[in-house]
Amino acid sequence: MRKMIIAGNWKMNFTPSKAVEFVNSIKNSIDTDKRDVVLCVPYVAIQSVRDALGGTHIQVGAQNVHYMDDGAYTGEISGAMLGEIGVPYVVIGHSERREKFGESDTTVNLRVLNAIKHGLIPIICVGETLKQRKGGRTFEVLRKQINFALDEVPAAQIAKIVIAYEPIWAIGTGEVATTSQAEEACAMIRERVSEIHGSYAANAVRILYGGSVDPSTAEELFAQQNIDGGLVGGASTKQDFYKVVKAGLCCE
Ligand code: PGA
Numbered sequence: 298m299r300k301m302i303i304a305g306n307w308k309m310n311f312t313p314s315k316a317v318e319f320v321n322s323i324k325n326s327i328d329t330d331k332r333d334v335v336l337c338v339p340y341v342a343i344q345s346v347r348d349a350l351g352g353t354h355i356q357v358g359a360q361n362v363h364y365m366d367d368g369a370y371t372g373e374i375s376g377a378m379l380g381e382i383g384v385p386y387v388v389i390g391h392s393e394r395r396e397k398f399g400e401s402d403t404t405v406n407l408r409v410l411n412a413i414k415h416g417l418i419p420i421i422c423v424g425e426t427l428k429q430r431k432g433g434r435t436f437e438v439l440r441k442q443i444n445f446a447l448d449e450v451p452a453a454q455i456a457k458i459v460i461a462y463e464p465i466w467a468i469g470t471g472e473v474a475t476t477s478q479a480e481e482a483c484a485m486i487r488e489r490v491s492e493i494h495g496s497y498a499a500n501a502v503r504i505l506y507g508g509s510v511d512p513s514t515a516e517e518l519f520a521q522q523n524i525d526g527g528l529v530g531g532a533s534t535k536q537d538f539y540k541v542v543k544a545g546l547c548c549e
Pocket of ligand 1: 463468507508509510529532
């Protein structure tokens, strides 16, 4: 049985002091009894948010990681650095990174390998554009992204990673994929993982849906067989994030 995971992606929001103020205001409402809850916060807020969350089971993650351990990469943060401060999760290959910062399938794979090397759990984002969906290319695009991202990742590690299916047209737009579109894509991703890495890895890997998830949509999405939680942007910066966290609990 896969444990559900709800990962908040704050993106470039909250200064460190505002971040602490926010987590202090929501932490007691978040129920971590039956699911993993992670807040992926800006690098500069990692330490202070983690301190503020001390005594809870809410975990802190990063939003990106470089693929080299160190060197002349001004402005970047390595897996070695995140590993040393004990960050458990890191988002990799978010569509905003791919589209606005030129990250490619190849560098996503390198980042995944570096994250694993330093004991981090990657949350690997994949997803199609609206044009690709309308052109009937969704599966082809996802298949390619998955093939690249998981290249050379040992099967034993695959079981521990997290994949987030985030259709680009649904991110920050208020337009959520229908439950059947989301479930169909997540099932296809699991199938692909099974083809490459076998059924043990495919049954264990946690696959999330992301894209305008909020308290009104989470319940139905999280009840799907192949959806093991959500990668939640905007709604993870709101006071009622706890409603997303507890969505789907009734069905477990
Ligand atoms: P959203 O963002 O929930 O605000 O659509 C999701 C994401 O970008 O991970």
